[in-house]
Amino acid sequence: MKFGQMVLGLVPWILFAILTQRFGDNQVAFAALISAIAAVGIAYYQRSGGIKIIEASAVVLFAAIAVVGFVGGESVDDFLADFARGGTTLVLAAVMLVSVVTVPFTEQYARESVDREYWDSPKFHSTNRKISLFWGATLLVMGVGHLVAGALQPLSDPGEGTRSVDLLLNWIVPIVLLVIAVKYTQRTAAAARTAVT
Numbered sequence: 001m002k003f004g005q006m007v008l009g010l011v012p013w014i015l016f017a018i019l020t021q022r023f024g025d026n027q028v029a030f031a032a033l034i035s036a037i038a039a040v041g042i043a044y045y046q047r048s049g050g051i052k053i054i055e056a057s058a059v060v061l062f063a064a065i066a067v068v069g070f071v072g073g074e075s076v077d078d079f080l081a082d083f084a085r086g087g088t089t090l091v092l093a094a095v096m097l098v099s100v101v102t103v104p105f106t107e108q109y110a111r112e113s114v115d116r117e118y119w120d121s122p123k124f125h126s127t128n129r130k131i132s133l134f135w136g137a138t139l140l141v142m143g144v145g146h147l148v149a150g151a152l153q154p155l156s157d158p159g160e161g162t163r164s165v166d167l168l169l170n171w172i173v174p175i176v177l178l179v180i181a182v183k184y185t186q187r188t189a190a191a192a193r194t195a196v197t
Contacts (some may be wrong), residue, residue, distance in 0.1 A: 005046055006109040012039035012058040013092055017146075020085050021155070021170065028080035029069025036062035052108045057095045061088060078156035085170065086146030093143055096136030104132035106185075127192040131185050138181045145169040 012035040019031035039058035043051060065088070069080055099105040107128040111119055118124045149169035 005049075005112065006054075006106065008042055008046065009052050009054040009058075009109070011042060012036070012055075012062060013088065016062060016088060017085050017170075017174075020081070028077065028084050029066050032062045032065035032069055032084070036066055049108065049112045053095060053099060053105050054092070057092065061091055078154075081156045082150035082154040083147060086143050086148075086150055089139055089143035089146050093136050093139035096132055096139060100129050100133045100136065104128035106131045106135070110189075123192060127188060131188050134184050134188075135181055138177050142174045142177055145173050 015038055016031055016035040019034060020028055023031050036059055039055055039062060043055040043059065046052065046055065065080065065084060068076060072080075096105055104125070107119075107125070110124070110128055114124065146169065149166050153163050153166045155166075
């Protein structure tokens with residue numbers, strides 16, 4: 001699997017999470033617009049293997065959030081500031097999990113580095129289902145954490161004092177989960193390659 005290409009496909013989602021935190025209240029529409037533009041650029045850059053579901057989902061979702069953010073009022077801005085990160089992460093998790101029962105999203109990236117003769121093999125499909133399921137579950141946990149952080153320490157009302165819940169659920173836990181998912185992906189892909197050779 002061309003793991004770097006998969007990570008590149010996730011960049012708009014990561015960018016949105018970072019920009020939402022950085023821009024805060026009243027600027028989520030700009031974060032979404034920047035993320036949608038990044039998704040279009042990445043989809044164009046990686047077009048040789050066809051449009052990937054993760055990139056297409058990012059374009060549609062972030063464009064929709066940008067429109068809602070620009071036309072909505074202050075209450076919409078507050079809601080987006082507090083819950084858009086969690087909501088978009090849950091959408092990404094749903095896309096990944098649905099792909100497990102259709103065409104696992106990781107297959108789109110794996111096909112670019114695996115010989116065509118293996119694309120229809122049960123091992124290829126099984127390995128990609130496992131990896132896609134793991135990523136979907138990981139993002140599901142992250143999304144719930146983001147929503148809890150948005151409810152307990154909203155960006156729209158930063159208040160005084162430490163933002164320990166925000167730090168824990170929006171940064172520490174997601175980074176740990178992403179590292180675990182990356183290691184799982186590498187181990188599972190390596191084990192599948194070993195089984196084939």
